[in-house]
Amino acid sequence: MRAALLLIPATVLLAVTGCTTVSPASSPLSRDNAAIQAALAKHIGILASDEFGGRRPGTEGEAQTLRYLAREWQAAGLESGTNDPANPWFAPVELALSLPERGTARFTAGGRAIPLAAGDAAVFTSAQRGLVERAPVVFVGTAGGQLDRSVLAGRVAVMLWDHEGQVEQRNALLSAGASAVLAVVMDERELAGLTANRRRGSYRLGGADDGGAIDGYLSRAAMSTLVGQERWAALLRAAGEDDFRPTPLNLSATLEATSIPGTVRTYNLVARLPGRRSSAGAVLVLGHWDHFGTCAEPPATDLICNGAVDNASGLAVMTELARRLAAGPRLERDVYFLATTAEEWGLLGAQAFAENPPIPLDTIVAAFNLDTVAVAPAGSPVAIVGKGLTRLDPGILQVIAQMGRSESDERLAQDYVRRQDGWALLQRDVPAVSVTSAFALPGPLGRYTAEHYHQPSDEPAGVELGGAADDLLLTAALVRHFADPARWPGVAGKTPAAP
Numbered sequence: 001m002r003a004a005l006l007l008i009p010a011t012v013l014l015a016v017t018g019c020t021t022v023s024p025a026s027s028p029l030s031r032d033n034a035a036i037q038a039a040l041a042k043h044i045g046i047l048a049s050d051e052f053g054g055r056r057p058g059t060e061g062e063a064q065t066l067r068y069l070a071r072e073w074q075a076a077g078l079e080s081g082t083n084d085p086a087n088p089w090f091a092p093v094e095l096a097l098s099l100p101e102r103g104t105a106r107f108t109a110g111g112r113a114i115p116l117a118a119g120d121a122a123v124f125t126s127a128q129r130g131l132v133e134r135a136p137v138v139f140v141g142t143a144g145g146q147l148d149r150s151v152l153a154g155r156v157a158v159m160l161w162d163h164e165g166q167v168e169q170r171n172a173l174l175s176a177g178a179s180a181v182l183a184v185v186m187d188e189r190e191l192a193g194l195t196a197n198r199r200r201g202s203y204r205l206g207g208a209d210d211g212g213a214i215d216g217y218l219s220r221a222a223m224s225t226l227v228g229q230e231r232w233a234a235l236l237r238a239a240g241e242d243d244f245r246p247t248p249l250n251l252s253a254t255l256e257a258t259s260i261p262g263t264v265r266t267y268n269l270v271a272r273l274p275g276r277r278s279s280a281g282a283v284l285v286l287g288h289w290d291h292f293g294t295c296a297e298p299p300a301t302d303l304i305c306n307g308a309v310d311n312a313s314g315l316a317v318m319t320e321l322a323r324r325l326a327a328g329p330r331l332e333r334d335v336y337f338l339a340t341t342a343e344e345w346g347l348l349g350a351q352a353f354a355e356n357p358p359i360p361l362d363t364i365v366a367a368f369n370l371d372t373v374a375v376a377p378a379g380s381p382v383a384i385v386g387k388g389l390t391r392l393d394p395g396i397l398q399v400i401a402q403m404g405r406s407e408s409d410e411r412l413a414q415d416y417v418r419r420q421d422g423w424a425l426l427q428r429d430v431p432a433v434s435v436t437s438a439f440a441l442p443g444p445l446g447r448y449t450a451e452h453y454h455q456p457s458d459e460p461a462g463v464e465l466g467g468a469a470d471d472l473l474l475t476a477a478l479v480r481h482f483a484d485p486a487r488w489p490g491v492a493g494k495t496p497a498a499p
Helices: 031-047 060-076 166-175 188-199 220-227 229-239 308-327 348-355 393-402 422-426 442-451 466-482
Strands: 090-109 121-125 129-141 156-160 180-185 202-205 214-219 247-273 282-288 334-340 364-369 383-385 432-436
Touching: 031 060, 031 308, 031 466, 060 247, 060 308, 060 334, 090 121, 090 348, 121 180, 121 188, 121 247, 129 180, 129 214, 129 229, 156 166, 156 247, 166 180, 180 188, 180 220, 180 247, 188 214, 202 348, 214 220, 214 247, 220 229, 220 247, 247 308, 247 348, 282 308, 282 348, 282 466, 308 334, 308 466, 334 348, 348 422, 364 422, 364 466, 393 432, 393 466, 422 432, 432 466
Parallel strands: 129 156, 156 180, 180 214, 282 334, 282 364, 364 432
Antiparallel strands: 090 202, 090 247, 121 214, 129 247, 247 334, 383 432
């Protein structure tokens, strides 16, 4: 069975009806701040309503989302930014879809089968059928592409999931010759969420053939069963040491998975606010529009992952930012606005944009990603996700000071560098960061992550808008700073050295 293709009408004037809004929490606010919060609440209430179905790529929820955003952006004064007359506003992204049918994992030691409890292992393939028979198993910890092919060829690699760069590690292990990769997920709820989402289907960019690789997940209980609790504890300790080396586990694994392939035609939304001097380069503002759609099953009564914070809040800030910038004095540089598809499946929309950009990537002098914005209260400090990775830091810090904001400890923010769309741009030398209060304080972020992240409870009611309103004003100041060649004197194709 092939997934139905999503066709977005060229018009951006279709009305969106039957949607709800959410009111910002009452507190003493300046008139401007109160108006910003009310506008953000309206957008979040619509984009994260049940009527939009969780904004999964390839669904009617995508069509509603893109029509709403395009209509709002056009009304704000933006124009199409695809620079493709055949595809105004909506840049097509072809995705390959895999819908899992069946997956089994069997392990033996010394010829003896080791049964696992239900739910302790899950395996998947993007091909119609993937099979690995009686392959030796090796524990690689957090090591990936730096491993010699001889260590991995013909083996099932068991990696640790809970670290930055886990997806890249998995891909590197497969590219380096592993027959399959199984990731140990330490948190039971995260394991259940990962496997449930994979069973609803996974995406990759069309044409990106992974050869029908097998990958999957194991619980920590599964590892205790397979190698013994004491040895598993020793392996975890060893994985944290600088001199760790991959360790054979004296196990054999037989893994089999089948899936139904399909295709989905989805879209990035690209708009432009023209500047006075297009030849001076451009500033890019981006955020992903997608989420997981239906993400729970009965007997649960709430089945939709609405994604109010992740990332209806970022889209709301982008929309009001566009309105504010378009209403002000004309900027010198162009400002592009990009709403990406399939971020939740591996930054796929951002990768597609980077592979086929509407302007040369080396003319983008600064990119600001807005993701999961509505977390922290008003007056919170900010963090730079990607600090130290671009030449933007001095200018950013100058604007932060001018806006009366303070900078937080950066260690928390750096855990998210590779988990957001800016990473797809950083890998291609585009200076991309997120400057946000959301990743500045562990308390608010930790509560959101524990209670609502990628859950049906991420709904409009109760969303914290104070920090989001502050971040909108800060982002507007950042865009104005970097869109001004007098303050950021880069020329097209060159990022200026730090002053």
